[in-house]
Amino acid sequence: MHADSMLLHAFVYLAAAVVSVPLAKRLGLGSVLGYLLAGVLIGPHVLGLVGQRSGDVMQFAEFGVVMMLFLVGLELQPTLLWQMRAQLLGLGGLQVAGTAVAIAALGAAGGFGWRMPLAAGVILAMSSTAIVLQSLQERGQLKTPGGQASFAVLLFQDISVIPILALLPLLAVKSANVSAGAAAPAASGIDGLAGWIQAVVIVAAVAAIVLAGRYAVNPLFRAIAKTGLRELFSAAALLLVVGVSVVMELVGLSAALGTFVAGVVLANSEYRHELEADIDPYKGLLLGLFFITVGAGIDFGLLRTEPGVILGLGGALLAVKFVVLFALSRVFKIPTPDGMLFSFALAQGGEFAFVLLSFVVDHHVLTRAEADPLVATVALSMACTPLLFVLNERFVQPRFARARGPVREADQIEPQDNPVIIAGFGRFGHIVGRLLRANGVGTTVLDLDADQVEIVRRLGIKVFYGDATRLDLLHAAGAERAKLIVIAIDNEDKAIELVELVQKHFPRLKIFARAAGRVHAYEFQKRGVMTFYRETLGSSLDLGIDVLRDLGMPAHQAHRAARRFKRHDENAVRELAQFWEDDDAYFKNARQNIEAFDRMFASDNAAERHESDRGWDPMPPGDVSRG
Amino acid sequence: MATRFRLLILFAHPAIQKSRINHRLAKAARAVDGVSFHDLYEAYPDFDIDVPREQALLLEHDIVVLQHPFYWYSCPALMKEWLDLVLEYGFAYGRGGDKLRGKTVLSALTTGGPENAYGREGLNHFTMRELLAPFEQTARLCGMNYLPPFIVHGSIRLVDAAELDRHANDYARVLAALRDGKINAARLANVPRLNSDLSAVGL
Numbered sequence: 126m127h128a129d130s131m132l133l134h135a136f137v138y139l140a141a142a143v144v145s146v147p148l149a150k151r152l153g154l155g156s157v158l159g160y161l162l163a164g165v166l167i168g169p170h171v172l173g174l175v176g177q178r179s180g181d182v183m184q185f186a187e188f189g190v191v192m193m194l195f196l197v198g199l200e201l202q203p204t205l206l207w208q209m210r211a212q213l214l215g216l217g218g219l220q221v222a223g224t225a226v227a228i229a230a231l232g233a234a235g236g237f238g239w240r241m242p243l244a245a246g247v248i249l250a251m252s253s254t255a256i257v258l259q260s261l262q263e264r265g266q267l268k269t270p271g272g273q274a275s276f277a278v279l280l281f282q283d284i285s286v287i288p289i290l291a292l293l294p295l296l297a298v299k300s301a302n303v304s305a306g307a308a309a310p311a312a313s314g315i316d317g318l319a320g321w322i323q324a325v326v327i328v329a330a331v332a333a334i335v336l337a338g339r340y341a342v343n344p345l346f347r348a349i350a351k352t353g354l355r356e357l358f359s360a361a362a363l364l365l366v367v368g369v370s371v372v373m374e375l376v377g378l379s380a381a382l383g384t385f386v387a388g389v390v391l392a393n394s395e396y397r398h399e400l401e402a403d404i405d406p407y408k409g410l411l412l413g414l415f416f417i418t419v420g421a422g423i424d425f426g427l428l429r430t431e432p433g434v435i436l437g438l439g440g441a442l443l444a445v446k447f448v449v450l451f452a453l454s455r456v457f458k459i460p461t462p463d464g465m466l467f468s469f470a471l472a473q474g475g476e477f478a479f480v481l482l483s484f485v486v487d488h489h490v491l492t493r494a495e496a497d498p499l500v501a502t503v504a505l506s507m508a509c510t511p512l513l514f515v516l517n518e519r520f521v522q523p524r525f526a527r528a529r530g531p532v533r534e535a536d537q538i539e540p541q542d543n544p545v546i547i548a549g550f551g552r553f554g555h556i557v558g559r560l561l562r563a564n565g566v567g568t569t570v571l572d573l574d575a576d577q578v579e580i581v582r583r584l585g586i587k588v589f590y591g592d593a594t595r596l597d598l599l600h601a602a603g604a605e606r607a608k609l610i611v612i613a614i615d616n617e618d619k620a621i622e623l624v625e626l627v628q629k630h631f632p633r634l635k636i637f638a639r640a641a642g643r644v645h646a647y648e649f650q651k652r653g654v655m656t657f658y659r660e661t662l663g664s665s666l667d668l669g670i671d672v673l674r675d676l677g678m679p680a681h682q683a684h685r686a687a688r689r690f691k692r693h694d695e696n697a698v699r700e701l702a703q704f705w706e707d708d709d710a711y712f713k714n715a716r717q718n719i720e721a722f723d724r725m726f727a728s729d730n731a732a733e734r735h736e737s738d739r740g741w742d743p744m745p746p747g748d749v750s751r752g
Numbered sequence: 753m754a755t756r757f758r759l760l761i762l763f764a765h766p767a768i769q770k771s772r773i774n775h776r777l778a779k780a781a782r783a784v785d786g787v788s789f790h791d792l793y794e795a796y797p798d799f800d801i802d803v804p805r806e807q808a809l810l811l812e813h814d815i816v817v818l819q820h821p822f823y824w825y826s827c828p829a830l831m832k833e834w835l836d837l838v839l840e841y842g843f844a845y846g847r848g849g850d851k852l853r854g855k856t857v858l859s860a861l862t863t864g865g866p867e868n869a870y871g872r873e874g875l876n877h878f879t880m881r882e883l884l885a886p887f888e889q890t891a892r893l894c895g896m897n898y899l900p901p902f903i904v905h906g907s908i909r910l911v912d913a914a915e916l917d918r919h920a921n922d923y924a925r926v927l928a929a930l931r932d933g934k935i936n937a938a939r940l941a942n943v944p945r946l947n948s949d950l951s952a953v954g955l
Binding site for chain 2: 738741
C-alpha cells in the first residue's frame with residue numbers, strides 16, 4: 126500500500142465516521158449504527174470507496190474488541206467476577222445450548238438433517254460482543270441487572286468459542302480427520318503437541334498472565350511513570366495489551382479473553398485509571414473502524430438477488446434468539462424490563478460467526494452455498510441491533526415506566542454558578558440541600574432517579590436529572606467555579622467513581638462525601654478524602670442516647686457519652702483505615718480498639734478514664750483551692 | 753390562709769451523677785408541694801434553649817430560684833446561656849422590658865470550700881455577696897428583688913448523712929416558707945445567707 130493511498134484510506138474512514146456518527150447520535154440511534162451506516166456508505170455497494178475484501182483493515186480493527194474487553198476487565202474486581210459465576214455458567218451455558226438446539230430442531234424440521242442445522246445453531250448462538258457492550262456502555266446500562274446478565278452471557282460465549290472450534294469438525298459429513306490438523310483455526314503455535322501438553326501450556330500461559338499482572342506490572346509502570354514521559358506510558362499500556370494478545374494467540378486462545386483476564390487482574394492496580402485513559406481512545410477508534418468494516422462487508426449482492434431468504438432468515442434468527450433469551454430471563458428471575466433489555470441486546474449474530482462459518486466451510490461441515498446466506502444473515506442481524514436497542518428504549522421500556530420511571534435523557538443544564546453542587550438528592554442529599562437552602566446557600570442539584578426529580582421539582586426545588594459521574598454534566602453544573610461538591614448518592618461504587626472523576630478534573634473542588642459504612646469510609650480515605658460522613662452514625666447515636674435516657678441516665682450525660690463515642694469512633698475509622706487491606710492486622714487492631722474503648726467507659730479508675738469532665742468532680746476532701 | 757406564691761426552681765448541674773449535695777437538695781425541692789422544678793441540663797442537653805417556652809415559664813411564676821453548684825465563682829455554663837438568651841431586651845429589661853418586674857430571685861448554691869474561705873482572710877478573698885454581685889445586679893436590672901442566698905458551704909467535707917439530711921430539710925423549709933409568704937422580709941437586710949440562722953428569718 127502506498128503512503129498516499131494509505132492516507133487516502135484513513136481519510137475516507139475518518140470522514141465517514143465524523144459525518145455519520147454525530148448524525149446517528151443526534152437522531153438518538155447511538156454511535157454503533159452511525160459507524161455501520163458509514164461503512165455501508167463507503168462500502169462497495171454505495172460509493173465503492175473501499176473494497177468488500179477489506180480483510181486487513183478488519184483484522185486490525187478487531188483489535189478494538191480486544192481492547193474493549195481489557196477495559197471491561199479493568200472495571201471488574203475479581204470478587205465481582207466470582208459473584209457473577211452463576212449467571213456466567215448458568216445463563217451463558219443455557220443460552221448457547223438452548224439457541225443451538227432450537228435452531229437445530231427448526232432446521233431438522235425443515236428437512237436439512239441434523240448435522241448442518243446443529244453446526245449453524247452453535248455458530249448463530251454467538252452474539253456480538255462489540256456491538257452489545259458498546260451500546261450498553263453508551264447508554265449507561267452496563268451496570269444494570271439486564272446489562273450484567275448480557276455481559277455474563279457474552280463472556281461465556283467468548284470462552285465457549287474454544288471448545289466449539291474443537292468440536293465443530295466432528296460434525297463434518299466427510300471424515301474430518303484428514304484436514305483437521307492442516308487447517309487449524311488460529312494457526313496456533315502448539316498444534317503439534319499432544320493434547321495434555323497443550324492443556325498444560327494453556328494453563329501455564331493464563332497463570333503467567335495472572336502472576337505478571339499481580340507482581341510485575343505495577344513495578345514496571347512505576348519505573349515508567351518516573352521517567353515522566355507521557356507517551357512512554359501509553360506505549361507500555363499498548364504493549365501490555367498487545368503482548369497478552371500475542372501470548373494468547375500463540376497458545377490458541379482468544380486474545381479478547383486473555384486481555385479480559387489481564388484487565389481483571391489489574392482492576393485493583395493503582396495504575397488502573399491511567400491504563401483506562403490511555404487505552405480508551407485507541408479502543409474507541411478501532412472499535413469504530415471495526416463497525417465500519419462490518420457495515421462495508423454486508424453483502425448486498427445476496428440481499429438483492431435473494432431478499433426473501435435473507436430477510437426471512439434474519440427475522441427468524443432474531444425471533445428464535447429473542448424467545449430463548451427471554452425464556453431464560455424468566456427462569457433466572459430477571460425483572461421484566463431488564464429481561465427485555467437483555468433479550469433485545471443479545472438477539473443478533475456475532476462477529477465470531479464470521480470466523481466460525483469460514484472455519485466450518487474449510488472443514489466441510491457446511492458448503493459455501495450454505496454458509497454464504499448465513500454470513501449475510503448475521504451481518505444483517507448485527508446491523509439491526511442498534512435499531513432493536515432504540516425499539517426497546519422507545520416502545521418497550523415505557524410500558525414499564527410506572528415500575529421504573531421513564532428512560533430519560535439527562536436534563537440540559539444552563540451553566541450554573543452556585544458554590545455548592547449536590548450529587549444525589551434522595552434521603553440524604555435532600556436534608557443537606559434543604560439545610561443549605563434555608564441558610565441562603567445556592568446549590569446545584571443532580572439526581573439520577575427520575576421519580577425523585579419529579580417529586581422534588583413539584584416541591585419547588587430545582588433539581589437536574591442526570592448522572593453526576595458524567596464529566597460533561599459536571600462541567601455544565603459549574604464544577605470549575607463551585608467551591609465544593611456534596612457526594613450524597615447511595616450507589617457506593619458510583620460515589621467512589623465520582624470522587625476520582627472530581628479529583629482528576631476539578632482538583633480545586635472540595636469533596637464532602639456520604640459514606641455507607643466503614644468499608645466505604647476506607648475507600649474514601651484511600652483516595653485522600655477525609656471529609657466523609659457515615660450515613661447512619663448520626664441517627665444510631667440519637668437512638669442510643671434516647672435508650673440511655675429511657676434507662677435513667679441524665680440527658681446531659683447521655684449526650685456527652687454519645688459525643689465521646691462518636692469522637693472515638695471517628696478516630697478509630699481513620700486509624701484502622703491503614704490496616705484495611707490486611708485482614709489479620711485489621712481485625713487484631715479493631716478488636717484492640719473496641720476493648721480499649723469499653724475499658725475506658727467501664728473503668729472507675731479516673732486515671733484510666735481520661736475524662737473530659739473532671740472539672741465537675743468534687744475536689745478531694747481537704748482541698749479548698751477553688752470557689 | 754396565707755398568700756401562696758408560685759415558685760420556679762431552675763436547676764443546673766452538668767454531672768448530676770457526680771453530685772453529693774446538690775442532688776439531695778434537688779430531691780428535697782421536688783418533694784415540696786406547689787413548686788415547679790426545672791432541670792436545665794435534662795431539658796437542654798444540647799444547649800438549644802427554647803426561649804419562648806422559658807419566658808412563658810417565668811411569667812407563670814412569682815419567685816425564681818437559681819439552684820446550682822458554685823463553679824469558678826459563677827454558675828455552670830448552661831445556666832449562663834439561659835440567662836444570656838432568656839432575659840432578652842424588651843422582655844426582661846430595656847424599653848418594654850418589664851415583664852419580670854416585682855418578682856423575686858433566690859440563689860441556692862453549694863460551694864466546695866468552707867464559709868470562712870469567703871472573706872478577706874480566706875483563700876477566695878471576697879465574700880459570697882460580693883462574688884454574687886453579677887446575679888444580684890442582673891435581678892436589679894430586671895426590676896426583681898434579690899434575696900440573701902441559700903448556701904451550703906464545705907460540700908467536699910460533707911459526708912455525714914445526718915448533716916446532709918439537715919441541709920436538705922432546711923432547703924425544703926425555706927422553699928415552703930417562700931411559697932407561703934412566711935419569710936419575714938424586714939429581717940432579711942442583715943442576713944449574709946438565708947440559712948445561716950433560720951430562726952432569724954422567722955422560721
